Amino acid sequence: MPKYYRPTSRADALTALAGAGTGARPFVGGTDLLVGLRHHTVEPELIVDLKGVADLPEPIVVTDDGVQIGPTLTMGELAAHPLVQRWYPALVEAALTVGSVAIRNRASLVGNSCNGSPAADTAPPLLVHDARVTIASQDGERTAPLVEFFLAPRRTLCGPGELVIRIDLPRPAEGSGSAFRRLTRRRGVDLATVSVAAVVDSDGRVVLGLGAVGPRPIRTELPGPVDLTDEPALIRLLDEQLEVATPISDVRASREYRVATLRVLAKRAVLAAADRRTSREMAS
Numbered sequence: 671m672p673k674y675y676r677p678t679s680r681a682d683a684l685t686a687l688a689g690a691g692t693g694a695r696p697f698v699g700g701t702d703l704l705v706g707l708r709h710h711t712v713e714p715e716l717i718v719d720l721k722g723v724a725d726l727p728e729p730i731v732v733t734d735d736g737v738q739i740g741p742t743l744t745m746g747e748l749a750a751h752p753l754v755q756r757w758y759p760a761l762v763e764a765a766l767t768v769g770s771v772a773i774r775n776r777a778s779l780v781g782n783s784c785n786g787s788p789a790a791d792t793a794p795p796l797l798v799h800d801a802r803v804t805i806a807s808q809d810g811e812r813t814a815p816l817v818e819f820f821l822a823p824r825r826t827l828c829g830p831g832e833l834v835i836r837i838d839l840p841r842p843a844e845g846s847g848s849a850f851r852r853l854t855r856r857r858g859v860d861l862a863t864v865s866v867a868a869v870v871d872s873d874g875r876v877v878l879g880l881g882a883v884g885p886r887p888i889r890t891e892l893p894g895p896v897d898l899t900d901e902p903a904l905i906r907l908l909d910e911q912l913e914v915a916t917p918i919s920d921v922r923a924s925r926e927y928r929v930a931t932l933r934v935l936a937k938r939a940v941l942a943a944a945d946r947r948t949s950r951e952m953a954s
Contacts, residue, residue, distance in 0.1 A: 672695075672707075672713070672714045672715055672716055672717050673715065673716045673717070674716075674717050674719065675716060675717070675718050675719065676718075676719040676721070676722045677718065677719075677720075677722065677723055678722050678723060678724055679723060679724065679725055680723055680725050680726060680806065680833075680835070682723075683696070683718055683720060683723050683833065684806065684807060684808050684831065684832075684833065685808065686716065686718050687718055687830070687831045687832070687833065688807070688808050688830075688831035690714075690715055690716040690718075691830045691831065692830045693714055693715030693716060694714060694715065694716045694717075694718055694830070694831075695712065695714040695716070695717055695718070696718050696720055696833060697717050697718060697719045697720060697721075698720050698721060698741055698742055698778045698780070698781050699744065699776040699777040699778045699781055700776065701769065701773050701776050701777040701781075702777075702781070702785055703717075720741060720742070720833075721742065726740055726741055726742065726835060727740035727741070727835055727836050728740050729742050729743035729744075729747060730743050730747070730748075730751060730754075732753055734841070735840060735841055736838060736839050736840040736841040737753070737754065737757070737758075737838075737839045737841075738836055738837075738838050738839075739779055739780065739836065739837040739838075739839065740780070740835070740836060741778060741780040741781070741833070741834060741835060741836075742778060743778060743779055743780070744774065744775055744776060744777060744778055744779075745765040745766075745768050745773075745774040745775075745777050745778070745779060745782070745792075746765075746771070746774040746775040748761070748762070748765050748779055749762045749765040749766050749774070757839075757841060757842050758795065758799060758839065758842070758848065759847075759848055759849065759850075759946060760794075760795035760798065760799075760848035760849050760850040760867045760868070760869070760939075760943070761792060761795040761796065761799065761839075761848075761850070761867075763795075763849065763850035764791045764792045764794065764795045764850045764852070764865070764867065765779070765791070765792060767791050767850075767852055767854075767862075768782065768791050768792070779792055779837065780834050780836075780837060783796065783803070783816070783819070783826075783834065783837065784826060784828055784834050785824065786820060786821070786822070786823065786824045786825050786826045786886070787823070787824065787861070788820075788823055788881065788882055788883075788884060788885055788886050788887060789861040789862045789865070789881055789882035790881065790887065791852065791862060791865060791881065793816075793820070793879065793881055793887035794850065794865055794866060794867035794878075794879030794880060794881045794887055795848065795850050795867040795879060796816050796837070796839070796879070797816055797817055797867070797879035797887055797888075797889040798848065798867045798868065798869040798877045798878065798879040798889065799839050799840070799842065799848070799869065800815070800816075800839075800840055801815075801816040801837050801838065801839050802814065802815055802816060802837070802838045803815075803816055803819045803827070803828075803834055803836070803837055803838075804834070804835055804836040804837075804838070805827060805828050805832050805833065805834055805835070806832065806833050806834075806835045807831055807832045807833075808831065811835070813838075814827055816837070817889045820886035820887055821886065822885050822886060823885055823886070842869070843871050843872065844872065845871060845872030845947060846869055846870065846871040846872060846947055847869070847870055847942075847943040847944060847945070847946030847947030848867065848868065848869045848870075848943050848946065849867070849868055849938075849939045849940075849942035849943040849946060850865070850866070850867045850868075850939065851865070851866050851867075851935040851936075851938050851939040851942070852864070852865040852866075852881075852935070853865070853931055853935060854922075855922060860922070861882070861922065862881055862882045863882060863922045863923045863927075863928065863931065864880075864881070864882050864883060864917075864923075864928050864931045864932050864935055865880070865881035865882055865935070866878060866879065866880055866881070866932065866935040866936045866938075866939045867879040867881075867939060868936070868939035868940045868942070868943040869943060870896075870898070870940060870943040870944045870947050871947070872947065873895050874895035874896045874897065874898065875891070875892075875895060875896070876891065876892040876896050876907075876940055876943075877889070877890075877891045877892075878890050878891070878892070878911065878912075878936060878939070878940075880912075880914075880915055880932065880936075882917070882922075882928070883915035883916065883917040883928055883932055884914075884915055884916045884917070885916070888914055888915065890911050890912075890914050891911075892907050892908070892911050893907070893911075896940075898940070898941065898944045904937065904940065905933075905937065908933060908936050908937060908940070909933065912929075912932055912933060912936060915928075915929070915932055917929060917932070
């Protein structure tokens with residue numbers, strides 16, 4: 671059985687994590703960690719419970735420039751926040767697909783990112799919104815774009831003795847819209863087979879985030895402003911840009927099925943994001 675430690679300060683937490691090195695695992699919601707412990711796929715020497723740390727960043731802070739998300743913000747709290755619903759609808763849609771209500775009330779957005787899963791539901795919308803991650807260690811803090819944070823399946827820039835203490839989301843440009851689309855075998859109890867997030871801005875710029883179609887979540891951008899009324903041109907651009915995806919065949923789907931599904935979901939996400947952009951413009 672691993673040892674359990676519940677620090678009350680960030681300094682104590684970082685000291686404990688550094689002391690145990692690769693044998694330590696931070697614990698907030700625990701929705702993935704506890705499953706790993708139960709099935710012996712994760713066997714840490716030390717569990718560092720962060721829920722009693724008083725000087726971590728607040729769960730959510732809204733500024734003129736965007737939103738700062740701390741490590742204890744749950745998926746449920748994220749999805750219920752009025753300003754998040756207004757500014758980042760794709761992220762809300764993704765958060766609401768994570769597990770059941772009970773899981774969303776425990777699982778944290780930061781923890782979901784730190785798992786490094788290529789199929790993480792919230793990764794594609796975070797990528798299209800140009801999220802940045804702040805990582806703390808005993809040596810200080812460093813910040814990196816989320817697109818550089820994911821290295822490989824279950825591997826991120828957050829190394830032994832480090833903690834992700836904040837995710838920063840810049841405020842979306844006026845006149846932009848976002849949407850998230852996902853396919854899975856059983857809603858709420860399975861990983862995504864394919865997922866896509868899209869942001870479309872007022873000039874027709876289209877950014878895509880792709881999940882479960884590569885060794886890590888992917889961010890890509892369609893070249894130039896896109897005329898969304900020209901469906902054949904949109905499909906051609908999507909086909910060209912989606913070549914960055916390298917899906918595999920596994921128990922959830924074949925490679926060929928993922929490729930075909932990705933094309934459909936990408937188109938749906940882009941059109942839904944554009945429709946939200948139009949609706950916001952009409953309401954303003």
